């Protein structure tokens with residue numbers, strides 16, 4: 335387990351002090367794929383670099399399996415660092431070495447024989463799906479392939495933890511997906527804990543089980559991703575989630591007076607949001623029968639997060655005032671969040 339306790343990091347430059355991390359407290363459990371999201375400058379890289387002490391915190395503790403590594407001597411720290419692999423946005427491969435040599439590099443000076451190193455490198459190449467590229471140079475590879483080599487290299491010392499700093503930010507969406515799939519495999523097959531920095535909620539949604547949201551050096555919210563997506567608290571988290579949810583398009587449509595959201599007499603436009611436990615589309619269709627209202631779905635979005643569905647629906651409700659009020663009450667009774675977006679006449 336990785337535990338950050340009251341971690342502060344202040345950079346002191348000639349004319350100003352930058353508080354890159356402010357009183358950060360985090361627990362990352364073994365086997366987690368832990369996401370850290372925030373805008374540029376939020377302090378994500380600094381925070382992650384504090385985990386392997388590439389940056390030394392100005393104050394606070396970094397506990398790895400209960401040991402405060404800020405107190406360790408250099409030799410002991412080197413041993414721990416070997417168990418923490420790291421990959422970066424721009425891959426950081428050695429250009430003058432082949433794929434094979436790049437992956438074998440961290441094993442230099444290890445106790446392994448040449449034959450053992452050879453087997454290890456080839457096994458890693460197979461894991462990342464690049465067996466046929468062992469003699470290629472980085473310049474002959476695509477971005478996704480370079481990141482695969484970087485992952486293999488980071489795994490050479492059998493780390494327990496893999497830190498990924500914007501590992502997919504330089505890649506197109508499809509390649510991003512394939513790299514995320516590989517990271518998930520690394521997590522599940524090898525039992526490696528992954529800490530993943532990103533500025534995209536879509537990346538968090540795809541593979542993380544927990545997430546911390548950072549803003550101006552602080553962790554403003556942290557939790558399991560299903561809770562965070564279904565009940566975000568901090569405004570920053572809400573903004574990140576909205577940035578990936580097509581349902582927010584509705585606000586633009588309303589502002590532009592689009593035809594699709596134009597109301598007629600007796601109509602009302604609602605946004606319904608339901609969580610994992612309340613996936614009850616049948617309920618919505620039954621409303622019409624029960625309360626004499628017409629309920630038309632304008633559009634919707636369902637996210638599947640950790641095998642649970644989180645849905646949002648934009649619906650047009652039509653009926654008498656009283657019937658609509660009752661229908662809305664029924665929805666709320668079933669824990670469906672109801673937001674009235676627009677009413678006839680106002």
Ligand SMILES: Nc1ncnc2c1ncn2[C@@H]1O[C@H](COP(=O)(O)OP(=O)(O)OP(=O)(O)O)[C@@H](O)[C@H]1O
Nearest residue numbers: 345347352354372373374375376377378379380381
């Ligand atoms: N070595 C340094 N010296 C001085 N200031 C630094 C140093 N490293 C980072 N900072 C500052 O600390 C703050 C946090 O930087 P950091 O790189 O951790 O942010 P980030 O969230 O990773 O941003 P990005 O998404 O752009 O990578 C920034 O204001 C940055 O300018």
Ligand SMILES: [Mg+2]
Nearest residue numbers: 378379380499
């Ligand atoms: Mg960064």
